[in-house]
Amino acid sequence: MSPQSNDPAGWQPPAKNRRILLASRPSGEPSPENFRLVETEIPEPGPGQMLLRTIYLSLDPYMRGRMNAGPSYASPVEIGEVMVGQSVSEVVESDVPDYHPGDLVLAASGWQDYSLSDGAGTQKVDRSLGPISSALGLLGMPGLTAYAGLLNIGKPRPGETVVVAAAAGAVGSVVGQLAKIKGCRVVGIAGGQQKCRYVRDELGFDACLDHHQPELAERLKTACPNGIDIYFENVGGPILDAVLPLLNNFARIPVCGLIAHYNASEPPPGPDRVPLFMRAILTKRLTFRGFIVFDYASQYPEFITDMSGWLSEGRIKYREDVTDGLENAPRELIGLLKGKNFGKKVIRVNPDPQERQPV
Amino acid sequence: MSPQSNDPAGWQPPAKNRRILLASRPSGEPSPENFRLVETEIPEPGPGQMLLRTIYLSLDPYMRGRMNAGPSYASPVEIGEVMVGQSVSEVVESDVPDYHPGDLVLAASGWQDYSLSDGAGTQKVDRSLGPISSALGLLGMPGLTAYAGLLNIGKPRPGETVVVAAAAGAVGSVVGQLAKIKGCRVVGIAGGQQKCRYVRDELGFDACLDHHQPELAERLKTACPNGIDIYFENVGGPILDAVLPLLNNFARIPVCGLIAHYNASEPPPGPDRVPLFMRAILTKRLTFRGFIVFDYASQYPEFITDMSGWLSEGRIKYREDVTDGLENAPRELIGLLKGKNFGKKVIRVNPDPQERQPV
DSSP states (O other): OOOOOOOTTTOOOOSSEEEEEEOSOOSSSOOGGGEEEEEEOOOOOOTTOEEEEEEEEEOOTHHHHHTSSSOOSSOOOOTTSBOOOOEEEEEEEEOSTTOOTTOEEEEOOOSBSEEEEOSTTOEEOOGGGSOGGGGGTTTSHHHHHHHHIIIIIIOOOTTOEEEESSTTSTTHHHHHHHHHHTTOEEEEEESSHHHHHIIIIITOOSEEEETTSSOHHHHHHHHOTTOEEEEEBSSOTHHHHHHGGGEEEEEEEEEOOOGGGTTOSSOOOSSOOHHHHHHHHHHTTOEEEEOOGGGGGGGHHHHHHHHHHHHHTTSSOOOEEEEEOGGGHHHHHHHHTTTOOOSEEEEEOSOOHHHHSOO | OOOOOOOTTTOOOOSSEEEEEEOSOOSSSOOGGGEEEEEEOOOOOOTTOEEEEEEEEEOOTHHHHHTSSSOOSSOOOOTTSBOOOOEEEEEEEEOSTTOOTTOEEEEOOOSBSEEEEOSTTOEEOOGGGSOGGGGGTTTSHHHHHHHHIIIIIIOOOTTOEEEESSTTSTTHHHHHHHHHHTTOEEEEEESSHHHHHIIIIITOOSEEEETTSSOHHHHHHHHOTTOEEEEEBSSOTHHHHHHGGGEEEEEEEEEOOOGGGTTOSSOOOSSOOHHHHHHHHHHTTOEEEEOOGGGGGGGHHHHHHHHHHHHHTTSSOOOEEEEEOGGGHHHHHHHHTTTOOOSEEEEEOSOOHHHHSOO
């Protein structure tokens, strides 16, 4: 099977459906063997269905959780099933009212060229709001995650100090910029000097610390002379350890991800710090609250109004890390879990119709 | 030095001031040697001061924390200083406006017969609301702790399941009864069959589990067939371990105390379960929030109206565990930290004026 060309000039719609399946469950870090690429016939839409062709596939940290058998906030992917994922897709054929060939939709199509949908859970993508791929990032799930978690749980007040881990990532970059809009001092943490420069110089954070360098705890203390009022937790592990002693009374910790733990197959060695953790919660009156973006789905309309406005005014900047070719999705997810991406990770599975059909 | 008689008939006001000082800091469980009883002259109130005689001294778990050197939400007691504590005291002499000899006041007088006050932080005790000692319990700090934590953080809804540790204690007993008033299913956990019978039969909890018996986790699961929506945390340790897997999505955990950890001098052995703990917060969207009763001082007026009303209507029941004699306070605090008390622990330091002066 040969990789398909995404060159818009020579592009032909794929004649088969390439699908990436979960071949086996990883123990610890996933490897390419946990995935299998198969080719099947293009599915036939039945009555009330539409056929979608994937343009951009989103890769997100939560996907690691779906590869496990255990219960989480969503069902696991079964062995031999197509990997789950959101996409921006093009309607190819449609028997769904209001959806027409050529429409762009946000859909849970998974890691494949073609998928069927009855329209449930899909929504149209509006090109006027931003680049179509941003429906998977800034104007999509990661953006709403940042928006809902920071505003509802973090409740930032002017002058407060906000610390954001994975500050160059799809969620963290938005959290920090939002906190700046709300008048906070914002300190990012990211992996590598290049990401840190971007976070400081392009995104406008007050400081950014490279967690690849030693003595993170000391540097964080220096960067947060008034302590920390909000820690947006999407990493866990050593970064939480550095943050915990600096939290102020009444600090809020929205917990939206724990990427540092996703590949862990067993708990780290002792001592058991749960008692110390609980003691910090008690004596500092901390609020730890977990959330999932779907909990705030009802805030989507106000989010999209605010965020697309900030985007068009240049108050929020946005970076994507695009890789061509569905076949590269496993490698790119593995890299994402190690922080190798720089910006929102998306796979361009097929070219944007607008690039194929010059206007 | 001979213990003084609290027999109202033969009672004479103490001619000296007995004081219990912190003699040394405990490592782990406190022992009698950490305290020292001394006798001094009765202090002379200066201008703008009043002299108070202690009637009831409150013993509370937080006192263990004050015996440590480390920072907490309040300053530690210094070596050689009188142990801190709230009391219901009688005004003996007064140069403070509105306070007159014979008035009863709630004061931070510490473990001693006599203390001075300028009126700051004191308030009068109103006999019409309930027994005067209840100003240290149901109608005081423990009652407000239960009320504020359950209503503001727990936010109980009818039909939800609430689990309360230390269910026979000063705070837990009130939390459970309040949750019943709010229409919840309430499961208590207490140490011993006698306490459990009291919690079920007198306080009206739906169930009560004895944590001295084996297989707490299994029994808790059986007692909570619909999972747990609110866990009022005032214990920590193995009870939290049993609760964690049963928490429902969006469960709330007000953290008001961790008595199981107060005597710990080092963290327990591994593995480190903080990652598992954070994972539960994330996937179940839990809210852990620490609080201290003083954070809710502004709710005192509505609390006192509600609680004294429920008390007079018989909807809230209240039990005290009274020990006579200031000299017994160290032994009783040591016992309290092991769960030996049965109800709100108070020391009767001197008799109630009303008992001394038959009306």
